[in-house]
Amino acid sequence: MKNIPSKKLIPWICGLLLAAVTVSIGCLLIGCGGPEKEGHHVVIFGDSIIAYKQDETSVANMIIARTGMDVFDLSFGGTQMADSTEVDTLGNKRAYMSMYSIAQALYTDDFSLQLNYRTYDPATDYFDERIKQLRTLDLAQTDIVIIEHCLNDYHSRVPITSDDGSEYSYTGALTAVVGYIREINPDIRIIILSPTPKWTTEGEEANDYDGGSGTLNMYLDAQRKTAELLGAEYIDLTDIYDEEYITSEGEVITGFGYTVDGTHPNYYGRMAISEKISEYLKDTEK
DSSP: OOOOOHHHHHHHHHHHHHHHHHHHHHHHHHTTTOOOOBOOSEEEEEOHHHHSOOSTTSHHHHHHHHHOOOEEEOOOTTOOSSOOOOSSSHHHHTGGGSHHHHHHHHHHTOOHHHHTOOOOOTTOTTHHHHHHHHTTBOGGGOSEEEEEOOHHHHHTTOOSOOTTOOTTSHHHHHHHHHHHHHHHOTTOEEEEEOOOOOBOTTSOBOTTOBOSSOBHHHHHHHHHHHHHHHTOEEEOOTTTTSSOEEOTTOOEEOGGGGBSSSSSBOHHHHHHHHHHHHHHHHHHOO
16 A cells, blocks of 8 residues: 655645534534423413513513423514514514524424524624523423514514415414424423503504504404414413502502503503413413
């Protein structure tokens, strides 16, 4: 066997080293082999109604405090149920993070779209870490999934329904999401949350306001009917701000006062949401 001259070996060795370094960097960026997956008792998917705060007063952490249950929050503010083809809507800015896209990623175990997503929008500093957490979820070993998506579909003028039932409509996307989740885990409990009450910037109730694809009440009606048709459980949050809450300082909280801006829940709003969900979970625990 002839010896290979050292001068010819050097480029060959350098090429191997470069390939190894490239693979190593790629693994660091996308996580070769994938992370270890884990099931949970309760997993929540939602938008900023759930994810508005990322501290001990978050809705998820309040549920944990009330129930002692294992609750894994995978909510992303500003996202919606359906995919979006429009370039000028809120939904398109975070289309890769729509509930439909996330459910599809969980079903195929392919998170390339989510891992390549970047945003510098306000209140999204938790996105990168939470996207990584998506890949650790084992839905096959999870007991309960709570899905809270509707308001941003309404804001983004997503069609409520479509003739072909596509993922570009709210009910089409919701149907597909439930289907993906049940393919992964036929025995999982799926709970759909209604939107919370919403007011316009002028303080008017928004339920009868048509934002371009229907009123919020029309989306609510479609959500309820689709959940029933799919055999999913349903928690109605539309009246949770009706009851008055009196603070330790004697301040009366009601209606708009449960929110920061007519949409996002303040501390008292998050208390009301977490209490409603917690009581339902405890009452229906098998």
